[in-house]
Amino acid sequence: MKKRFYNPELNSYDVYEEVWISERVNVKDEKGLLVKNHYWKDSSGELWADFDNPMENVYESFKAYRKKKSFLTPNQIKGIRNDLNLSVREFANILGISSSTLTKIENNHRIQTKYQDQLFKLVALNKNNLNNLVSTNNDDAINNINSSVKENKYFIKDSFYNEDKSSYEIYGINRDIGVIA
Missing domain, CATH: 2.40.10 (Thrombin, subunit H)
Structure with a gap:
């Protein structure tokens, strides 16, 4: 053409x-x-x-990177947040990241880190229960999520929990869904 x-x-x-x-x-x-x-x-x-x-070619590069790393897409992340009826600021506070970082990720101006992607996946896996876990206090929300998911061997923040709570690793592995962190 x-x-x-x-x-x-x-x-x-x-x-x-x-x-x-x-x-x-x-x-x-x-x-x-x-x-x-x-x-x-x-x-x-x-x-x-x-x-x-x-920026078209940059966005295609981001897309290829996310695919290679099995990261969520910006639309998937935004969809998780919208499913929870949370604003960018509320969702970012719950996750412990800045709202400007979340906005850049959702608008495809930045690629999330592995840690951030795992947080998004954790919330996606638990979004049906998350509405009951979310509070206005970020520390309370993280603690509620932690207590809710550790028996399922999901991580939050930088810990991995096994059944007897004897193993802790940075990032971790979610064996139940096969996501390697």
Whole structure:
């Protein structure tokens, strides 16, 4: 497809040809993720990011990273929060993260950490019970969630509980659903 665009960097109009190129990208700790990037090629052969959506290729890289790590998508995270009828601020307070971080994750401007992704998954697994666990005090909410889930071998914060409470590891493993932290 060809399309005429105004290029503000060149201060001129030109006809650009749409091209898709499979490229290897590095995102955080993952090297060489294969992503199909979208460009517009000008008459001299130079590639330009989409003029209407300049972050498109970055978002595709984030998507590839989340898929590789089996992380939740921004829409899934937002869906969990909406299912609980919580505002961004309320949900962030319960999770112990800043509301600006949660907003950036939900808007796909930032990739969640492994720890944050595990918190989101924990809440998703327990969202039917979470309405009874949530309080206005963040420490109370975390303690309620902790006591609710430790018998199920789920983690909260940075602990892993086994049946006899003798093992504690940073992050941990949820054996019941097979998520390796």
